[in-house]
Amino acid sequence: MKIKLFPTLNSVEEEDLKGTTAVVIDVLRATSVITTAVYNGCLDVVPVLEIEDALTYKNEEVLLGGERRGFKIEGFDLSNSPLEYNRQNVEGKRIVFTTSNGTRAIIKAKYCDTILIGSMLNAKYLADFVVKNGSDINIICSGTDGNFSIDDFLCAGKIIYEINKLKETDMTDFATLAYLTYMNNRENIFEYLKYASHYKYMMSIGLEEDIKYCFKEDILDVVPYFKDGSIKKYPL
């Protein structure tokens, strides 16, 4: 089983993905939101690129969620805080979702055969799934505004660490680096996270509670699966 890790969305080429299994990560916060919403019983999450795309759903029975620059979008029902995606708000609902980085990465991954959503919240369960599935995997860190982001990298390291607990793998050097960084710092991962520029930005706009939640490990036993334009709990 081979593991390849992409540092940013921009580092992924269509040809890298065709016919593969991908795990997409935007741990602060898009893929943590999606994992939470799917766990809490939403009907599905529909990722879209632009605010205008989301607004075309406005009159349907949907919730519009997402952010730009970390803030809730005007006219939307929900922000990009995973704490809003509780069972009371989302159960049985379709969520149309657009964010600066994560939803772009998910949509870019459409060339893959299998697209899974990764976060700290579901890392262990996701690792179980991919090991049982047995395919080689590409892990895509969304990054922040096109740049590498330490937060996504640590989450990738956690997922790779959980996979390697179950099965020996053949990793690229970049996947190995993520594995070692997580493994060597896992007792104080939150301290390591503080070096991430995206952490500093989120703290500056008052999102400390969201960050703390997004770095809880293995609390949601769910694998969100993207197929035919929407994300649902696996098995579909």
Next chain:
Amino acid sequence: MKIKLFPTLNSVEEEDLKGTTAVVIDVLRATSVITTAVYNGCLDVVPVLEIEDALTYKNEEVLLGGERRGFKIEGFDLSNSPLEYNRQNVEGKRIVFTTSNGTRAIIKAKYCDTILIGSMLNAKYLADFVVKNGSDINIICSGTDGNFSIDDFLCAGKIIYEINKLKETDMTDFATLAYLTYMNNRENIFEYLKYASHYKYMMSIGLEEDIKYCFKEDILDVVPYFKDGSIKKYPL
């Protein structure tokens, strides 16, 4: 002073480089060879892309050096082993040099105003130079065959660590990761290097002595400087 780190040669765009100062790293072994040759008094090192380009110099008073797949090239005078670039062999000589990764990265950096050659051997002296120079810097890891390589990343971390000992800097997340990885593992950096796939490949073809040499830190007080197609000791 800003520090940006590029994981591979392929991740660098021409527009990233225009007007900047760059440090190019291919620690195993091209930039370690160049640092050694310049320290040992060669006239200059002329990096070229292709074997054919190098062979056009054959009848001149030059040494041809380099490798493909780690091995000496037929008809060349020197391989890519830094141990061959001693004073006896190189003093006063022009060296025409082509390798799989490092010389490509140096030539790609031609859009920069200032191009410096980095290795473990000269990391501290290079850090002194760039801090006195004061410009923002781009550090380019050559990588191996287009892929990220832990060996170059550790060398970047060492250079960034030495710069930060002299001056507070504003680093991208990827530069911060290199800094932390080197700092947290600097007492056993050779153990960390063993995770690099390029280390494993080089060991498999019998190059252990070269690797040991390339990971000696701060033994050569020289800054190789690339200008007008050739690399010389600074000041030129």
